[in-house]
Amino acid sequence: xxxxxxxxxxxxxxxxxxxxxxxxxxxxxxxxxxxxxxxxxxxxxxxxxxxxxxxxxxxxxxxxxxxxxxxxxxxxxxxxxxxxxxxxxxxxxxxxxxxxxxxxxxxxxxxxxxxxxxxxxxxxxxxxxxxxxxxxxxxxxxxxxxxxxxxxxxxxxxxxxxxxxxxxxxxxxxxxxxxxxxxxxxxxxxxxxxxxxxxxxxxxxxxxxxxxxxxxxxxxxxxxxxxxxxxxxxxxxxxxxxxxxxxxxxxxxxxxxx
Numbered sequence: 001x002x003x004x005x006x007x008x009x010x011x012x013x014x015x016x017x018x019x020x021x022x023x024x025x026x027x028x029x030x031x032x033x034x035x036x037x038x039x040x041x042x043x044x045x046x047x048x049x050x051x052x053x054x055x056x057x058x059x060x061x062x063x064x065x066x067x068x069x070x071x072x073x074x075x076x077x078x079x080x081x082x083x084x085x086x087x088x089x090x091x092x093x094x095x096x097x098x099x100x101x102x103x104x105x106x107x108x109x110x111x112x113x114x115x116x117x118x119x120x121x122x123x124x125x126x127x128x129x130x131x132x133x134x135x136x137x138x139x140x141x142x143x144x145x146x147x148x149x150x151x152x153x154x155x156x157x158x159x160x161x162x163x164x165x166x167x168x169x170x171x172x173x174x175x176x177x178x179x180x181x182x183x184x185x186x187x188x189x190x191x192x193x194x195x196x197x198x199x200x201x202x203x204x205x206x207x208x209x210x211x212x213x214x215x216x217x218x219x220x221x222x223x224x225x226x227x228x229x230x231x232x233x234x235x236x237x238x239x240x241x242x243x244x245x246x247x248x249x250x251x252x253x254x255x256x257x258x
Contacts, residue, residue, distance in 0.1 A: 002094075002102035010107050017107065024111030031183065032057055032119055046187035051126030052215055053185065058120025059139075059207035060182035063146025064175070065113035071151045073103045074158035075168035082165045084256035097246055100158065127215060135214050138228070145231035146206035150175060152238035153201070155246050162249035178203045186220040194220045205234040 010017050035057065039050045048056075077100055080086040089099045129135065157171025164170065178197070186194050186208050198204040198221065205227075212219055213228035 002099060003105040006102070006105040007107055020108040021111040021114075024108045025115045026111075028061070028112045028115045031061075031180070032115075035183070046185040048185045048187070048217075049127075051123050051128075052217075053183070054119050054123030055127055055215065056123075056185060056207055056211055057183040058116050058118075058123050059142050059211055060146065060179055061116030062113055062120055063116075063143050063206055064150050064179040065109060065116050066143070066147035067150035067154060067175075068112060069106075069109040070147075071101050071154035072106065072109060073101055074154045075171055076100075076103060077158045078161035078164070078166045078168055081162060081253065082256075086253065087255055090253075096250060097155065129214060129216070138210050138214050142207055142210040142231060145210075145235040148235035149202065149206050149231070149238050150178070152235070152242035153178070153203075155239075155242040159242070159245040159249035162252055174201060174203075178206075182207050191221060198223070202234050202238065205231040 032054075035045075035050070035053060038045060043049075045053060077086070080089075080100075086096075089096050092099065124139070153174050154171070157168075157174065160170065161168065178201070181189070181197065182203060186204070194204070198209075204220075209219065209223070210228045210231055213225060219225065219227070
C-alpha cells in the first residue's frame with residue numbers, strides 16, 4: 001500500500017516521470033559508454049571481448065537495478081534512526097522492513113533496469129556461445145539470484161545503520177561499488193579481491209561464476225565449475241543472514257528519547 005501510494009504520486013505528473021526515467025537510464029549508461037571508449041583503443045579487456053563484457057555488465061546491472069528498485073530506500077534508515085522518525089514505523093501494523101523498503105518508492109529506478117537489459121541483450125546477441133537449455137536457463141537464474149544477493153546486502157547494510165546511524169556510504173561501497181566491480185571481468189583484479197567477493201561477500205555469484213559458465217571461460221582461482229549452479233543457494237543463505245542481522249538490529253533500537 002505504501003509503494004502504491006508513491007507510485008500514484010509519481011504518475012500524477014507523467015511527463016516528469018518519463019523524463020526522470022530517461023535521465024536515470026542516461027546517467028547509468030555512462031558506465032557502459034566508458035567501456036565503449038576503452039574498446040575504441042583495445043580489442044580485448046582482460047582477455048574478454050566487448051560482447052562478453054556487455055554480458056557481465058548487463059547481468060549485474062539488471063540484477064542490481066531490481067534490488068535497487070525494491071530495497072534502494074534502505075540507505076535512508078540511518079537518518080530515521082538518528083532523528084527518531086523510525087518510531088512512526090514501529091507503531092504501524094506492518095513489518096518495519098517492508099515499510100522501510102517501500103518508503104519513497106522510486107519508479108524512476110526502472111531506467112537502470114531498462115539500461116541493464118538493453119546491454120544484456122546486446123551481449124547475448126554478440127557473444128559466440130553454444131547455447132544449450134542449461135545455458136539458457138542460467139541467464140534468468142543469474143538475474144533473479146543476483147537481485148536477491150544485492151537485496152540482502154542492502155538489508156544487511158541497513159541493519160548496520162542501527163548502530164552506526166549514518167553509514168549509508170559503507171553500505172553503498174558494497175552495493176553500488178560491488179555493481180561497478182562486477183561490470184568488469186575478474187582477470188582485471190588481484191586474486192585477494194576476487195577471493196573476498198567470492199568467499200566473504202559473495203558478489204561473484206551475482207554474475208561472474210554463472211556468466212563464465214555460459215561463456216565457457218576458465219574460472220578465477222581455479223574454482224570448480226559446479227559453483228556456477230549455486231547462486232540460488234547462496235542467495236537464500238544471504239537473505240537468511242541479512243534477515244537475522246535485521247532482527248538483531250531492530251531489537252537494539254532505543255529511539256532518541258525525544
